[in-house]
Amino acid sequence: MKVGVCIKSTPDADTRLKVAAGATGIETAGIKWVISDYEKGALEVGVSLKEKLGGECVLYSVGSGDTEKNLRDGLALGGDRAVMVDDAATKGTDALGIAKALAAAIKLDGLDIVLCGRQATDDENSQVPAMVAELLGWPHISFVGAFAIDGTDFVASRNMGGATEKVRGALPVVVTTEDTIATPRYVKLPEIMKAKSKKLEKKNLAALGLSAEAIAPAATFSAYSPPPSRPAGRKLAGDAAAQAKELVRLLREEAKVI
């Protein structure tokens, strides 16, 4: 079984994000970039499948800088090798551009399954995996909470908010996973040492048969703004009984929580 896992580097969940001067993006200085949370689950599924069925688990990412470190972390978590699309032209691209780069790299490897997180923890865009599936001409199963292989078929359970939908189909397939699909394993020190010597290939667009024009963005972000700051708290007056009464009224009539 040849499994691919697409990994995005996103700011660590502890980061306090700030909008950069000029409102063109976020302030990146001092951010620790890590594997996006949803993709940690996808990676665990990919590695477990490979451990169970044999074959190979290959990691893919588009980026530079910390992307390489995160791919190495993924290799320490059980990936066999990694492909990093490293080309300056990918910097200003959009979801479709990223999907084109990933699909081209995946096509070269002839995979059976591609796993992605259901969304990135930073921009929560949820677009790339479906686009990858379309570009590969494969089915795409989204919001998957459980996934298994049954002979030459895959069986997936989709979370539908209260109900579960079971899907069965033939490989190959692109799957986007819920973060609850698997508990990521802890990284072990000897695995980190081993990961250093695992293969990590860097490919530019030309090596994938693509050009900068081919991934030129159809849309660009025009401005970023922080969420509105929280309104100041409200102080209730009067004696304890009056305050309690007013509190209940506010919870019922304004907040509508009781």
Added chain:
Amino acid sequence: MIAPITDPSVIEGYLTDASNVHGHADGLLRPRSTEEVSAIVRHCQANNLALTVTAARTSTTAGPVPFGGLLLSLERLNRIGAITHDTATAQVGVYLGAFQTEIEATGRFYPPDPTSRNECTLGGSVACNASGARTFRYGPTRPWVEALEVVLPDGEIRRFKRGDPVPAAWPVPQWTEPNVKTSAGYAPAKDAVDVFIGSEGTLGILTEVTVRLTDLPESVLGVLAYFPDRATAVAFMRAARAAAREDRTGTLSPRCLEYLDKGCLAFAKARIGAVPEGAGAAMFCEQEVMACGEDAHMAAWFDALTTSGALIDETLFSSDPSSRASLLALRHAVPAGVNEQAVRNGMPKVATDLSVPDDALDAMMDAYEAAPMRNALFGHLGDNHLHLNLLPSTADELATAKAFYVELARKAVALGGSVSGEHGIGKTKKNQLALMVDAATLESFRALKLHLDPNGVLGRGTMFD
């Protein structure tokens, strides 16, 4: 003076701390300014009324528990002031963890990290000279305090900066503290600020603190290593400690070296399952990434762990804050498990706070391991400062546990150690303080106390009978 609250249902919430000792008070005061604190103190002196300072009541020694008189809560002195490159200032009622978060948002760092940092106040941590895991690298709270605003027991408001000498008339005790991590008794202070740090609310009321800041480490590595037994874990600690002492910025220069014994692993296993077969001890360590870079650190840690006999294939590693937090979850499962067991037993746990010199560590650990009941031993191995948590399940066992603790304290003192590494003396460990200091030293503590507070109004029952 502001009027005291006398409603017993309000006061009730302030009458105990983490020691489980339950007290009583005639009134509760929650001043909003240093001037209000001063007026309260003057009133108490004029009327010879006991005044107990209470902050967040995470003390494990009943320091903030009152036995009569008035209770002064500092919860409303909770403003964070200026944070500059070198220092940060806040009122004492600010939660330590919140203060640190604000500081870190500016890229600076205030290192003291008692485990309770999100539940205790800045003022409480200074009043107890609190420590934490990172004390191994950064020392306790004391060296980080730059300036204090204090209301003296006569009501006078004073500001002291580090370097300001102790006023000549104050009879500061001249004694030699044990050469270990210690928070027991009054410090032989030269700077006036040091008189108040660790004085547990008996010499003055701190109202504002300025701390010194350092560089926020850009990146911190976390390591959770399992060992077949205590001996291999201690061997690793010694190797890592020697390396850190030789080169503070070297490839093996941990900022903390925390130990978990077999009893702890049983609790961790019951709660989260993930403990490898064959593990008889574990260590949680952190390494700040130095100029040599992450790879050089990893290679050095790998070598040192392998050489000392760690279960290297089971050694967990993290290089980002969120996965370090998940390693910490494993460590925090232990105190949570211990506390749950105590609740199930229907008996309080008895937890030690003894520290000893380097060469006495093995003897002290032998003594801990002779505990006559279920227990868990964990803590700051790099500082030879472990907490033995005894878990009695009957009243008889509780008495045995308390007696055993006194035995251990005697042993620690005989080995050159301290009866309190970080929690202070409070009201529950006065007997142990007497084991550690001779009568003349105890008298010199009392002389300072009586000089500043002749009626013994502040913190009555703490440190002295």
